[in-house]
Amino acid sequence: MQNEAEHIALKIRSLRMAKKQKQIELDEEANLPRSSISKIETGNREATASELVRIAQSLGVTLDTLVSGETAFVYLEEIKVIEALREIPFEDYKRILGTVEAQVYFTAKDAQGPRKQYLNDLVQVLINLAREDRRPRGRYEEVKRIR
Numbered sequence: 001m002q003n004e005a006e007h008i009a010l011k012i013r014s015l016r017m018a019k020k021q022k023q024i025e026l027d028e029e030a031n032l033p034r035s036s037i038s039k040i041e042t043g044n045r046e047a048t049a050s051e052l053v054r055i056a057q058s059l060g061v062t063l064d065t066l067v068s069g070e071t072a073f074v075y076l077e078e079i080k081v082i083e084a085l086r087e088i089p090f091e092d093y094k095r096i097l098g099t100v101e102a103q104v105y106f107t108a109k110d111a112q113g114p115r116k117q118y119l120n121d122l123v124q125v126l127i128n129l130a131r132e133d134r135r136p137r138g139r140y141e142e143v144k145r146i147r
Helices: 004-018 023-029 036-041 049-059 063-067 076-087 090-110 113-129
Strands: none
Touching: 004 023, 004 036, 004 049, 004 063, 023 036, 023 049, 036 049, 049 063, 090 113
16 A cells, blocks of 8 residues: 555656656746755655645646645646636637537547546536526636627
């Protein structure tokens, strides 16, 4: 069984590799001493709390993403897309969802097994989202279009 430090090290490594980032690049971006990421990923040292915060920010994820056992996560950039979707008029939102739904539907046709079921379920969720506007709003009221 993995301890917390090993789990965090593996999470950092997988997120860094998903972004196609070198260890030294993450060191620089997170304002860490040279080879810190290498030492953390190999288990030669543990990251401090403040280092974990900077690493998470550099990787574009929340701190919770690094320390939780969850394998699914959302990049901070994706959160901005979600926030933007909440702010646009509902008709535009429905058109965007329709496009995403079609893409997921066609991806599901080529998938197999549990992935196919997951994608088909996702299509249903997208269809349901487009039925009525149940989006929580951000700080600003939706701007009504002048017709």
